Amino acid sequence: xxxxxxxxxxxxxxxxxxxxxxxxxxxxxxxxxxxxxxxxxxxxxxxxxxxxxxxxxxxxxxxxxxxxxxxxxxxxxxxxxxxxxxxxxxxxxxxxxxxxxxxxxxxxxxxxxxxxxxxxxxxxxxxxxxxxxxxxxxxxxxxxxxxxxxxxxxxxxxxxxxxxxxxxxxxxxxxxxxxxxxxxxxxxxxxxxxxxxxxxxxxxxxxxxxxxxxxxxxxxxxxxxxxxxxxxxxxxxxxxxxxxxxxxxxxxxxx
Amino acid sequence: xxxxxxxxxxxxxxxxxxxxxxxxxxxxxxxxxxxxxxxxxxxxxxxxxxxxxxxxxxxxxxxxxxxxxxxxxxxxxxxxxxxxxxxxxxxxxxxxxxxxxxxxxxxxxxxxxxxxxxxxxxxxxxxxxxxxxxxxxxxxxxxxxxxxxxxxxxxxxxxxxxxxxxxxxxxxxxxxxxxxxxxxxxxxxxxxxxxxxxxxxxxxxxxxxxxxxxxxxxxxxxxxxxxxxxxxxxxxxxxxxxxxxxxxxxxxxxxxxxxxxxxxxxxxxxxxxxxxxxxxxxxxxxxxxxxxxxxxx
Numbered sequence: 001x002x003x004x005x006x007x008x009x010x011x012x013x014x015x016x017x018x019x020x021x022x023x024x025x026x027x028x029x030x031x032x033x034x035x036x037x038x039x040x041x042x043x044x045x046x047x048x049x050x051x052x053x054x055x056x057x058x059x060x061x062x063x064x065x066x067x068x069x070x071x072x073x074x075x076x077x078x079x080x081x082x083x084x085x086x087x088x089x090x091x092x093x094x095x096x097x098x099x100x101x102x103x104x105x106x107x108x109x110x111x112x113x114x115x116x117x118x119x120x121x122x123x124x125x126x127x128x129x130x131x132x133x134x135x136x137x138x139x140x141x142x143x144x145x146x147x148x149x150x151x152x153x154x155x156x157x158x159x160x161x162x163x164x165x166x167x168x169x170x171x172x173x174x175x176x177x178x179x180x181x182x183x184x185x186x187x188x189x190x191x192x193x194x195x196x197x198x199x200x201x202x203x204x205x206x207x208x209x210x211x212x213x214x215x216x217x218x219x220x221x222x223x224x225x226x227x228x229x230x231x232x233x234x235x236x237x238x239x240x241x242x243x244x245x246x247x248x249x250x251x252x253x254x255x
Numbered sequence: 256x257x258x259x260x261x262x263x264x265x266x267x268x269x270x271x272x273x274x275x276x277x278x279x280x281x282x283x284x285x286x287x288x289x290x291x292x293x294x295x296x297x298x299x300x301x302x303x304x305x306x307x308x309x310x311x312x313x314x315x316x317x318x319x320x321x322x323x324x325x326x327x328x329x330x331x332x333x334x335x336x337x338x339x340x341x342x343x344x345x346x347x348x349x350x351x352x353x354x355x356x357x358x359x360x361x362x363x364x365x366x367x368x369x370x371x372x373x374x375x376x377x378x379x380x381x382x383x384x385x386x387x388x389x390x391x392x393x394x395x396x397x398x399x400x401x402x403x404x405x406x407x408x409x410x411x412x413x414x415x416x417x418x419x420x421x422x423x424x425x426x427x428x429x430x431x432x433x434x435x436x437x438x439x440x441x442x443x444x445x446x447x448x449x450x451x452x453x454x455x456x457x458x459x460x461x462x463x464x465x466x467x468x469x470x471x472x473x474x475x476x477x478x479x480x481x482x483x484x485x486x487x488x489x490x491x492x493x494x495x496x497x498x499x500x501x502x503x504x505x506x507x508x509x510x511x512x513x514x515x516x517x518x519x520x521x522x523x524x525x526x527x528x529x530x531x532x533x534x535x536x537x538x539x540x541x542x543x544x545x546x547x548x549x550x551x552x
Contacts, residue, residue: 068438069437070434070437070438089437089442090437090438090440091437091439091440091441091442091443094438094439094440095440099438100438102434102435102438106432106434106435106438107435108427108428108431108432108435108436109431110427110431111424111427111428111431115424118421118424119424119425119428119436119439119441120439122421122425122439122440122441123439123440123441167439168438171439171440
C-alpha cells in the first residue's frame with residue numbers, strides 16, 4: 001500500500017502569491033480577567049514557514065488557539081484566504097483548511113496509529129485521496145507505518161509527535177499550525193521532526209510554527225514574529241531576526 | 256438446589272442480567288464522553304416500553320417491528336433530551352449538568368403520569384415469549400431464553416458500531432480527548448448526540464424486554480431498573496462498555512441467586528444490589544474493568 005504515486009500535497013496554486021493565506025488583524029483574546037492577546041496582527045503567505053517565538057505566557061499558544069477556534073477572539077479579524085474565520089467552531093475551521101498539531105501532542109492513546117491518522121481525515125469523503133495522503137504520511141514517517149496497528153499510547157514521545165503531525169496532515173490542510181512540536185524530545189528526535197517539517201516546506205506546505213526552541217525555529221522559518229505579553233514586539237525575515245542583538249540576548253541565550 | 260432449578264435460575268439470571276447490561280451501556284457511554292451520570296436514562300427505558308405499547312395498540316405492528324420502531328423513536332427522545340437539556344449546560348460546571356439530569360428524570364416520570372396515567376397497563380407479549388421450552392429437563396420460559404439472545408445481538412451490533420465505523424471511532428476519540436477531537440474537524444456535538452441516540456435505543460430495547468418479562472408497565476417502572484443498571488455500570492467500571500456488560504450480568508446473577516437461596520428475604524433483593532454499589536464505591540470505585548481514575552481537564 002506504500003507504492004502509491006506522489007500526490008499533489010497541500011501546496012497552494014501559484015496564482016495565490018502575494019495575498020496572505022492567513023491573516024490576523026488586531027486580535028484580542030481574554031480568559032476571564034486575563035487579557036492574553038492585546039491586538040496581535042500577523043500574516044502568513046502561501047508556501048511559507050512562519051514562526052512565533054517568545055517566552056512562556058507571551059501568547060503564542062493562545063494565538064494558535066484563536067486561529068483554530070478553540071478560543072473565541074474578543075475583537076479583531078482572522079481571515080483564511082480573505083474569508084473571516086474568527087469565532088467559527090473548530091470543526092468548521094478544520095474543514096476550511098486549518099490543521100493543528102496541538103501542544104503536548106494530544107494523540108488518542110486508545111486508538112491505533114492508523115485510526116489516529118484516519119481521525120485526521122474525519123471530515124473528508126474522498127476515499128482515494130485519503131488513501132494517497134495516508135501513503136504520504138507513512139513515507140514521511142516510516143516508523144508510523146511500522147506501528148500502524150499499535151495503539152497510540154504505546155508510542156514513544158517522538159513517535160507520538162510524528163503521529164500528531166501526520167494526523168494533522170491527513171486533513172489535507174491549506175495551513176498546518178504546530179504548537180511546540182519539539183517540546184520534551186531528545187535531540188535526535190527533535191532533529192527528525194524538524195527535518196520532516198523542512199520536507200513539508202519543500203513540498204509546498206504552509207506552516208505556522210510556535211516554538212520554544214527559537215534557534216531551530218529561526219533556522220527553519222522564512223519569517224518570524226516575536227511575542228511578548230500578548231503583543232507582537234518584533235517581526236521580520238527569520239534570518240534577520242536571528243542576527244538581531246535583542247533577539248540573540250533574549251531568546252537565543254547569547255550575551 | 257436441584258439441577259433443574261439451577262438451569263431455571265441460570266436462565267433467569269442471564270436474562271435479567273442482559274437487561275441490566277443493555278441499560279448500563281447507555282450510562283457508561285454517556286459518562287465516558289461527558290463525565291455525566293444521565294439520571295434520566297432509566298426513564299428512557301420506561302418511554303421505550305410505552306412507545307412499544309402504543310405502536311402495537313394503535314398500529315397493530317408485529318412485535319419485532321414495534322421493537323425496532325420504539326428503539327428508533329427512543330433514540331430521537333435521547334437526542335432531544337441532550338439537545339434541550341444537556342447541551343445548554345455543556346460548558347457549565349459539572350454539578351449543573353448533574354442537577355439538570357435529575358430534573359429531566361422528574362420531568363419524564365411526572366410527565367408520563369400526567370400524559371399516560373399512573374395506572375399500570377397490561378403489556379402485549381408476543382407468543383414466543385410466553386412459550387415454555389424444555390432445556391435439560393427444566394422448564395424455561397421463552398422470555399428467559401430469547402431476551403439474552405436479543406440482547407447479545409444488540410450488543411454485537413453496538414460493538415460493530417463502536418469499533419468498525421467512523422462515528423464509533425469518533426465516539427472513542429471524544430471519550431479520551433474532546434478538544435483534540437474538535438481539532439480533527441469532528442462536530443463533537445453531533446457525536447454526543449449519536450451517543451445519546453444509541454444509549455437510548457438500547458435502554459428502550461431493555462424496557463420493552465423487561466415488560467416481556469414482567470408484563471405490566473407504569474410511569475415509574477424505570478426507576479429501580481435504572482438504579483440497578485447504574486450499579487452495574489459502576490461495578491463493571493464506568494466508562495467501559497465491556498465493564499457495563501459484565502456488571503449487568505453480574506448484578507442480574509447476584510439478584511436471582513439471592514432470591515433463590517433466601518426466598519424468605521426476597522424483599523431485600525434491591526437492598527442487596529445497592530449494598531454492592533456502596534461496597535464498590537468504597538473499595539473499588541473504578542469497578543472491575545475500570546482504569547484508574549483520571550481527572551479530565
